Amino acid sequence: MSEQAATPSAKARIVAAHRRAPAPSRGRLAERAWDRTLRRAAMPFDGLGLQPTALAVQWDQRVDAVTGALPAQGLVVMLEDSAGRRGVLAMDHGMIDALVEVQTTGRVDPQQGPIRPITKIDTALCRDFIDLTMSHFATEQAAVPDRDWPDRMAFGSTLPDRHKLGLLLPDQAYHIFSADLTFGVGGRGGQMVLASPVDRSLIKVAAAHAPAPDGPWRAAVARVLADTAIPLNVILLRVTRPLAVIEGMKPGDLIPFDASDLGAVRVEDAQGRTVFNGRLGQIGGKRAVRLGSGEGVVSDAPRPADDGGDLTDHPHTHLPKLGTHPALAKTLDAQADGG
Numbered sequence: 001m002s003e004q005a006a007t008p009s010a011k012a013r014i015v016a017a018h019r020r021a022p023a024p025s026r027g028r029l030a031e032r033a034w035d036r037t038l039r040r041a042a043m044p045f046d047g048l049g050l051q052p053t054a055l056a057v058q059w060d061q062r063v064d065a066v067t068g069a070l071p072a073q074g075l076v077v078m079l080e081d082s083a084g085r086r087g088v089l090a091m092d093h094g095m096i097d098a099l100v101e102v103q104t105t106g107r108v109d110p111q112q113g114p115i116r117p118i119t120k121i122d123t124a125l126c127r128d129f130i131d132l133t134m135s136h137f138a139t140e141q142a143a144v145p146d147r148d149w150p151d152r153m154a155f156g157s158t159l160p161d162r163h164k165l166g167l168l169l170p171d172q173a174y175h176i177f178s179a180d181l182t183f184g185v186g187g188r189g190g191q192m193v194l195a196s197p198v199d200r201s202l203i204k205v206a207a208a209h210a211p212a213p214d215g216p217w218r219a220a221v222a223r224v225l226a227d228t229a230i231p232l233n234v235i236l237l238r239v240t241r242p243l244a245v246i247e248g249m250k251p252g253d254l255i256p257f258d259a260s261d262l263g264a265v266r267v268e269d270a271q272g273r274t275v276f277n278g279r280l281g282q283i284g285g286k287r288a289v290r291l292g293s294g295e296g297v298v299s300d301a302p303r304p305a306d307d308g309g310d311l312t313d314h315p316h317t318h319l320p321k322l323g324t325h326p327a328l329a330k331t332l333d334a335q336a337d338g339g
Contacts, residue, residue: 026146031055033140034177038192040140041132047107047184048098054180060173066195067165069176074191075118076162077130079153085197086169087153089130094190098183100125110186123158130155137194148203149175149196173198234289235266236280265289 035052042050058065070076071092079087091099093115098108103125131154138152159165177194237257263279267289277292 026144027057027059029144030057030141030175030177033144034137034179037133037136037140038179038181040136041129044132045099045102045129048102049108049182049184050098051182052179053182053189056176056178058176058178060198061176061195062173063166063169063171066169066174066176067162069178069193069195070162070165071191071193073115075123075126076159076165078156078159078168079134079196080156081150081153083150085150085153085199086156087150087174087194087196088159088165088169089133089195090193091126092191094183094188095181095192096122096126096190098188098190099129108184108186108188110184110188112188127155133192133194146203148198148200150199150202153196169195170197231270232275233268233270233272234278235268237261237264267291 034057035055038050038052042048058069061069066088070088070090074090074092075096076088076090079089081087094112096118097113100122101108134153134155138150141147141149142151159168174195174197177196179192181190181192182188183190239255239257262281265278265280266274267276267278268274278289279292280287280289282288
């Protein structure tokens with residue numbers, strides 16, 4: 001293995017130093033998904049009896065760690081996804097022999113045979129299991145949070161000389177999924193290792209919930225709300241007096257105010273929140289309040305009006321819709337809560 005592959009580059013070290021912490025549940029969920037992946041991949045092979053006995057995931061490992069995690073002998077397969085990202089999968093002799101035996105004799109021999117060279121027939125008989133593993137791995141790992149490895153990788157080519165792995169794998173981080181396995185009833189064992197490349201750009205951000213489309217139910221709700229009774233209080237003015245003066249008040253006393261106060265009328269909801277500002281006048285000989293366009297804010301320069309001002313010549317062209325007014329929305333919420 002080359003020295004360059006063993007030593008992380010400066011760029012790789014900077015990226016690793018600024019890497020954000022993954023979701024706390026990622027490791028546990030990834031191991032469960034890895035377990036389900038292997039069990040599902042083995043289902044079509046009657047008599048294989050595959051059972052994972054020990055599972056592990058090593059996060060963010062360098063190329064030299066990947067090489068060290070592979071079984072000492074066996075089949076090494078290069079993987080690749082549609083974007084050209086590379087990974088590796090390896091099986092030891094116990095795993096290979098079990099797959100070959102179950103497809104040729106229908107069962108796993110209780111005794112492990114001697115280590116032998118891997119043939120093209122061995123590779124062909126393991127190919128289906130590898131393809132199923134990668135397919136189920138993509139499906140099972142899809143729900144793991146902060147997943148930063150490819151969705152789907154495929155069988156690329158075999159690697160007879162594993163010492164060349166450092167030259168074929170890019171110098172980056174890899175997640176290593178390993179499993180110790182047993183087969184059949186005789187306790188035969190094997191090992192399988194999968195190294196998947198890390199790419200932070202693959203982390204998917206949860207999409208915001210889209211608003212529900214309008215439908216007949218929304219029109220029905222609007223009709224119900226239209227009949228809701230909303231109390232409004234028209235406040236001519238508010239005054240502040242010392243307690244001693246208030247205690248001395250009696251029927252017949254007067255509270256003076258300026259004519260300009262008639263232009264500072266407030267229309268409030270039952271909770272005292274200002275809905276509109278307005279000004280006092282008359283219409284058809286009766287007292288009336290013309291609503292202003294402000295939503296809860298009295299204008300800094302209210303239009304003056306005297307007690308006899310006629311309001312009929314001011315069309316109501318800038319009034320906000322009551323149903324969307326923020327103060328009235330709070331009133332509706334309060335009434336819905338029984339307030």
